[in-house]
């Protein structure tokens with residue numbers, strides 16, 4: 320079975336890890352610092368402003384159709400509900416109902432039994448080989 324290596328345990332890396340863990344994939348996350356999800360915890364003054372209901376391409380400096388598709392197809396409220404996070408809305412802003420960004424980090428890492436998260440490990444080089452990549 321192939322192993323997927325994710326570099327960086329920020330919001331992006333943890334969400335990728337969360338999705339791959341659902342598929343029982345072999346996953347290793349390398350995080351250079353000793354604080355996985357550091358920015359998640361800092362976001363929204365510790366409350367994590369998950370999203371905005373007023374999402375529109377108008378707010379992005381691109382007309383990239385892929386971005387437009389993500390905005391139109393990905394329902395962040397449903398996504399977090401599915402992984403156990405209840406949300407609350409303040410105006411157009413979406414927060415975890417707990418009002419704590421730690422809820423988001425924990426929910427993303429909830430299925431990490433089979434994910435190897437290695438902190439204080441910086442990826443220095445990625446080399447393409449015949450059968451994959453050497454990190």
Ligand SMILES: Cc1cc2nc3c(=O)[nH]c(=O)nc-3n(C[C@H](O)[C@H](O)[C@H](O)COP(=O)(O)OP(=O)(O)OC[C@H]3O[C@@H](n4cnc5c(N)ncnc54)[C@H](O)[C@@H]3O)c2cc1C
Nearest residue numbers: 327328329330331332349350351358361362363368441442
């Ligand atoms: C104070 C603050 C408040 C914010 N508030 C909000 C908010 O309310 N709502 C919102 O939507 N966004 C908010 N943001 C922005 C949001 O936090 C970021 O956009 C998001 O967390 C970025 O996630 P990321 O995974 O792309 O990057 P990062 O969180 O930067 O994650 C990248 C990770 O990769 C690691 N890394 C990098 N290079 C290597 C390497 N070579 N080897 C190993 N590890 C490596 C880094 O250490 C880091 O942990 C806020 C940001 C800050 C700083």
